[in-house]
Amino acid sequence: MCGIIGITSNKPVSASIINSLRKLEYRGYDSAGIATLSNGFINEVKTEGRVDKLEKNVSLKNLEGVVGIGHVRWATHGVPNTVNAHPHSSENVSVVHNGIIENSTLLKKYLLNKGYKFKSQTDTEVIVHLISENLKELNLVDAITKTLKQLIGSFALGIIFKDEPDLIVGARRGSPLAVGYGPNENYLGSDSYALKSMTNKITYLDDGEFCIIKKDQTEFFNEKGVKVNKKVLELSSNEENYGKGDYKHFMAKEIEEQPTTIKNCIKEYIDNANKEINIYNFPWDIKDISSITLIGCGTAYHSCLMAKYWFEELTSLDVNIDIASEFRYRKNRFKKDGLYIFVSQSGETADTYAALELCNKNDLKTCSVVNVVESSIARDSNFVLPIHCGPEIGVASTKAFLGQLMVLYLLALKIGNLDKTLSLDIYKDKITSIQKLPKLINETLSFDNKVQIISKTFNEAKGSMFLGRGFSFPIALEGALKLKELSYVHAEGYPAGEMKHGPLALIEEGMPVVVLAPRDNYYRKTISNMQEVIARGAKVLLITNKSKDEVIPENIWETIEVESADDDLLPFLLTIPLQKLAYYSALNNGYDIDKPRNLAKSVTVE
Numbered sequence: 001m002c003g004i005i006g007i008t009s010n011k012p013v014s015a016s017i018i019n020s021l022r023k024l025e026y027r028g029y030d031s032a033g034i035a036t037l038s039n040g041f042i043n044e045v046k047t048e049g050r051v052d053k054l055e056k057n058v059s060l061k062n063l064e065g066v067v068g069i070g071h072v073r074w075a076t077h078g079v080p081n082t083v084n085a086h087p088h089s090s091e092n093v094s095v096v097h098n099g100i101i102e103n104s105t106l107l108k109k110y111l112l113n114k115g116y117k118f119k120s121q122t123d124t125e126v127i128v129h130l131i132s133e134n135l136k137e138l139n140l141v142d143a144i145t146k147t148l149k150q151l152i153g154s155f156a157l158g159i160i161f162k163d164e165p166d167l168i169v170g171a172r173r174g175s176p177l178a179v180g181y182g183p184n185e186n187y188l189g190s191d192s193y194a195l196k197s198m199t200n201k202i203t204y205l206d207d208g209e210f211c212i213i214k215k216d217q218t219e220f221f222n223e224k225g226v227k228v229n230k231k232v233l234e235l236s237s238n239e240e241n242y243g244k245g246d247y248k249h250f251m252a253k254e255i256e257e258q259p260t261t262i263k264n265c266i267k268e269y270i271d272n273a274n275k276e277i278n279i280y281n282f283p284w285d286i287k288d289i290s291s292i293t294l295i296g297c298g299t300a301y302h303s304c305l306m307a308k309y310w311f312e313e314l315t316s317l318d319v320n321i322d323i324a325s326e327f328r329y330r331k332n333r334f335k336k337d338g339l340y341i342f343v344s345q346s347g348e349t350a351d352t353y354a355a356l357e358l359c360n361k362n363d364l365k366t367c368s369v370v371n372v373v374e375s376s377i378a379r380d381s382n383f384v385l386p387i388h389c390g391p392e393i394g395v396a397s398t399k400a401f402l403g404q405l406m407v408l409y410l411l412a413l414k415i416g417n418l419d420k421t422l423s424l425d426i427y428k429d430k431i432t433s434i435q436k437l438p439k440l441i442n443e444t445l446s447f448d449n450k451v452q453i454i455s456k457t458f459n460e461a462k463g464s465m466f467l468g469r470g471f472s473f474p475i476a477l478e479g480a481l482k483l484k485e486l487s488y489v490h491a492e493g494y495p496a497g498e499m500k501h502g503p504l505a506l507i508e509e510g511m512p513v514v515v516l517a518p519r520d521n522y523y524r525k526t527i528s529n530m531q532e533v534i535a536r537g538a539k540v541l542l543i544t545n546k547s548k549d550e551v552i553p554e555n556i557w558e559t560i561e562v563e564s565a566d567d568d569l570l571p572f573l574l575t576i577p578l579q580k581l582a583y584y585s586a587l588n589n590g591y592d593i594d595k596p597r598n599l600a601k602s603v604t605v606e
């Protein structure tokens, strides 16, 4: 959430900062800003809105300088306007900040008493003045050390100083921050995606650390201000040019990419010749694990819920799931023989990371299922299972959801094979079925025209419901989440069998209801629940799979039949029309599909 970039170079930096901010815009897009050092002054340009607008203002001002910082914002304190946009600057210091300063009110009082003036409503401005105050008596390293100690909360910071014309200070607590190395220049970035277009040599700051970067030198310090040595990592460079291609939106591209991304994921884990799932270097003996707890937020939590059904079906493990923001503050009964799995596309979600830290502190077995393998969650878990989807830029998660499902399904199968819940024959048959999935997903991508027409009804309705049972219930939740986040209409996901316990009261004449009823063990039960909503006036969109045996019931508004597959695999196919429904509902209204209002991709505040 929010994006930071800093560049110190031997040539002007504002154009490169703007380019990097464009890459970071998926992390926050309500306002943007840049500050550079030139001719002994801090020069600042800020705007509400997007980086395009910032770029116009920067070129109008002809912003010079070889050292600078930039920011894209997702508002926490203070409305998204130009004044509250970052950087926040005094005459001497300019700061960009991701995160939240929890004691900002107290600090502001202290600084007001000292005569400092505040321009914005943000929590960030206290950092600017606190540094100035500490610099009155201390050298740079000591002033930064002291300032960071005074701050309570989470942050990644980029700071420039009028009197230090060749350097940028970066600091990290909670929110991620990386340093990148280039020829005659060095960089600071809130994620490696923004830095990858400039360098593949990167150092990640650990929690509590700060750094001083100059164009030809970098130094790292721990929270006591003592110098530390850090490793330089070399990142794979094959993702750096990820663009929209011929698609109008990243989301459209990312939906269409799913046959390929799932194929790539399968290739990484399945030995086709031997019909075997390889999970190399799994650090524990499966006999030492009696339960798993799956933890995530939003769409990633829906993956956890889906995995619960699979693990219970395919293994003998006791399975728990949790929403990270709840798990981190509850009085948990930690299980020493439990495996804790953290699911996150970005690998930077603050709540999921905090839940992981809690488990690490309690010496538990931790494993992460992530897309970004250089992320904080990946780096700090005992074992990592990457989903191999490539960058996901659209704020609404699509291909990463299917990737998470695939990795969790493969893990469930492998454990089921090892703990002998699954016979060898069934295990091998299921592996054979998985191989067919990319083709089936590809065939399921062809409902655009129909979904586009159907989607208009969802735009016009007061609200809609998404119902499913068993394997289809997590997908119903995911379908509702996608629709509300993209088209801003109310949508509710519910277990089909729960409707009569309250939500049925919402059904009125013409209300669109999506019923996920594949021809699995739950089909008949779900169809009965569907009849109950039809009887009360609902317009039902039935999403099922193709079948020769079952006739589609009457009185249904619309039907979409996805391809057929093993019951375990149907959730992958049912997801596709729901992703498209959300996409087209947003498109109908001309909404910004890749950057829905009020949201951001990488949620690094709690």
Ligand code: F6R
Pocket: 297, 298, 299, 300, 301, 343, 344, 345, 346, 347, 348, 349, 352, 395, 396, 397, 398, 481, 482, 485, 601, 602, 603
């Ligand atoms: C919804 C969506 C979010 C994320 C959630 C967790 O489309 O993308 O609900 O799933 O913010 O993010 P990650 O997976 O990065 O931890």
